[in-house]
Amino acid sequence: xxxxxxxxxxxxxxxxxxxxxxxxxxxxxxxxxxxxxxxxxxxxxxxxxxxxxxxxxxxxxxxxxxxxxxxxxxxxxxxxxxxxxxxxxxxxxxxxxxxxxxxxxxxxxxxxxxxxxxxxxxxxx
Amino acid sequence: xxxxxxxxxxxxxxxxxxxxxxxxxxxxxxxxxxxxxxxxxxxxxxxxxxxxxxxxxxxxxxxxxxxxxxxxxxxxxxxxxxxxxxxxxxxxxxxxxxxxxxxxxxxxxxxxxxxxxxxxxxxxx
Numbered sequence: 001x002x003x004x005x006x007x008x009x010x011x012x013x014x015x016x017x018x019x020x021x022x023x024x025x026x027x028x029x030x031x032x033x034x035x036x037x038x039x040x041x042x043x044x045x046x047x048x049x050x051x052x053x054x055x056x057x058x059x060x061x062x063x064x065x066x067x068x069x070x071x072x073x074x075x076x077x078x079x080x081x082x083x084x085x086x087x088x089x090x091x092x093x094x095x096x097x098x099x100x101x102x103x104x105x106x107x108x109x110x111x112x113x114x115x116x117x118x119x120x121x122x123x124x125x
Numbered sequence: 126x127x128x129x130x131x132x133x134x135x136x137x138x139x140x141x142x143x144x145x146x147x148x149x150x151x152x153x154x155x156x157x158x159x160x161x162x163x164x165x166x167x168x169x170x171x172x173x174x175x176x177x178x179x180x181x182x183x184x185x186x187x188x189x190x191x192x193x194x195x196x197x198x199x200x201x202x203x204x205x206x207x208x209x210x211x212x213x214x215x216x217x218x219x220x221x222x223x224x225x226x227x228x229x230x231x232x233x234x235x236x237x238x239x240x241x242x243x244x245x246x247x248x249x250x
Contacts, residue, residue, distance in 0.1 A: 009235060043170040045169075045170040047184050057170065057189065059170060066189055068188050068206075112134075
């Protein structure tokens with residue numbers, strides 16, 4: 001398998017607070033985001049913290065999706081990393097943004113597995 | 126909990142090939158890397174691909190560690206993301222580099238949860 005990948009770091013603000021604290025809905029959203037992007041789901045692990053917050057990961061054949069939610073700040077810290085050039089990680093990120101009802105999003109796309117980290121190829125959106 | 130975090134993206138090249146294909150040793154190395162940095166381990170999920178490669182994640186109270194290994198290329202794609210300012214993600218990365226016997230490493234540190242993604246604060250090492 002080729003090492004080339006695309007890693008989107010997304011900072012989602014002003015999200016739906018109830019959603020950010022609902023482990024089952026977050027897990028379902030992340031699995032569906034992976035499927036929507038055309039990825040193959042391999043492992044799913046989510047964890048709820050007391051009193052607030054959820055951390056979770058979906059391992060896909062093409063790498064991973066992760067979330068760390070901070071309901072008390074309306075913030076979700078998202079990563080979607082896909083190997084290869086068939087799947088677009090931005091499809092999964094857009095699905096997550098929509099379902100978390102994020103009003104403000106910042107994104108950074110980092111090329112992976114291509115040798116030296118090239119600042120010029122890092123895209124801030 | 127404060128949203129502030131540090132996310133180190135590390136590209137490890139020329140690693141020990143046997144290690145990169147050994148799911149049990151990788152899982153142990155990642156759990157130990159988290160503990161070494163002072164993190165609290167919450168969930169561990171690793172997956173072996175046929176014929177080569179392992180993907181895995183350790184969810185910690187302070188965020189996560191992930192790996193995607195490509196033994197056929199001697200390459201491991203690593204993320205160590207820690208919330209707060211007590212734990213240094215570079216401690217875990219250094220432990221992983223040593224145990225994977227990486228001869229060449231590139232690192233990028235991205236500040237998380239601080240509002241707008243600030244290119245000036247992204248450190249390439």
